[in-house]
Amino acid sequence: MSDRSVQYLIVGDYHGTSEIPVFFADLICAALEEGRSVNAVLEWPATATSAIETYLASAGAQQDRLALVSALGASTDGRMSIAMLDLADGLRGLRAEGRTIRVSAIQPSEVEAGGQEVAMAALLQAASQAHPDDLNLVLVGNVHAMKAPNPRMPDLRPMAAFLPAANTITINTVGYFGEAWNCRGTPGSEAPVCQAWPLRPGEPGPRRIELTPGDSLFDGRYSVGRPFTASRPEVGENPADR
Template identity: 35%
Template sequence: MIGMVMAAALSAAPACVPPPGTEALLATPQRVIVIGEMHGTAETPAAFAEIVCAAAERGPVTVALELPQGMQPSLDAFLAAPDAAAALAALEGSPFLDPAMNDGRSSEAMLAMLNSVRELKLAGRDVAFHAFQPSQSRPRGLDQSWYELDMGHILAMAVFARADARVLALVGNLHARKTAIDRFPDLGLPAAAHLPAADTLTLNVAQQGGEAWNCQRECGPNASISTYDGEARGVVLEPAGDGAYDGVLALGPTTASPPVRPAADDQPSPTSSGSSS
């Protein structure tokens, strides 16, 4: 009887529609897959959710997110919620619904992605959240490289907590690099570079134009640059960024996704524009 109930639950799991190339990505042996994004788009969280969906068909998945580590209880409650309203209520009082988090990590698209993972859980998939942005303030006198080390350590804890799970991480693209950046000496080695190289695969979401919701100039939809083939789509598994990444996730021109709860003064004017890098 239990087996029949489980089979029925799994048969009701959402159909996965991952980007082209996802099958090859998930066939790789690396335990941790890190996807580096420009925060504030609609497309990246949606594609990430579909990759998680496809991975969860293969086995346990830990969804690691660049959200404050102190949010973990809220994320656990969100995942256990029976419906979207209860899930949103679980985030009350957390940074996710704080208008001060206005860099794209608390966007409507991110909330939709969280709900997609919750629906996988309800359907019987073995999924879990893991928040890995350091909540502890960096002590005075320590530069960004110490923050990256701390972030990498917390991300590694996702593996220790669920060693049988594939870890899929979504993070800002600088943190996802495997190499340092000469023009940012205080950055040191990015977070992903502190993970075992042989067990970590990194993708950079290609910049193909469009917009992202951020506060780089004015808070609102700001123009994104285009530096990659505008016609490319899907996962491309070949070194990119002079070896900083193991591949690229090309989703085409992006559209901006606003915060779930924007600040009153973050409402963009009809003519607001800007650039991202």
């Protein structure tokens, strides 16, 4: 992170865990300790930018948090989880301490089919151009974080592939162990079931980041140092509960 040529450090997220937002917050703190100004970029609706700024300037009371949740809208895929709202509260605390930190939301609205990736990249680059000295620390779903199309989805050019390669580093989690809160289709169910789903058994190894030369999709990988635990939506697990 001390390499000032790096403008974008993109963290591939597996939505719905408690650990990845904490890991991301620690990356932000490490960059600030190195003297970098940081733009924390989240996969939240760009339409909620004003509400996010209001929350960052607030006292972080329960009514402030509820107003932010309302502005973010209903989502059960982990992007508006308790852990993600806790991350926002940590960013609010850093701002209150006088740290130079900005927050950008890059989930576009009303884009044409297939246009989401380029729209996300455009929003990210616009934020970077407004504050060119910032390190843009980006937390997005791991498909968006790929630097080239996944062979299983060859027609999808991911968000990170639209960014300048020389100034971009992408990392993805080592493994999916433990549980994560997300929505999956199940046999006999008319709608996806949203709950804490078990991931494959195993141990992720020590907490670390390592580069992976030769990987066509990511520049490196990271481990949170423990199996994942599920983080449920901030309010209810189904849209009807919100």
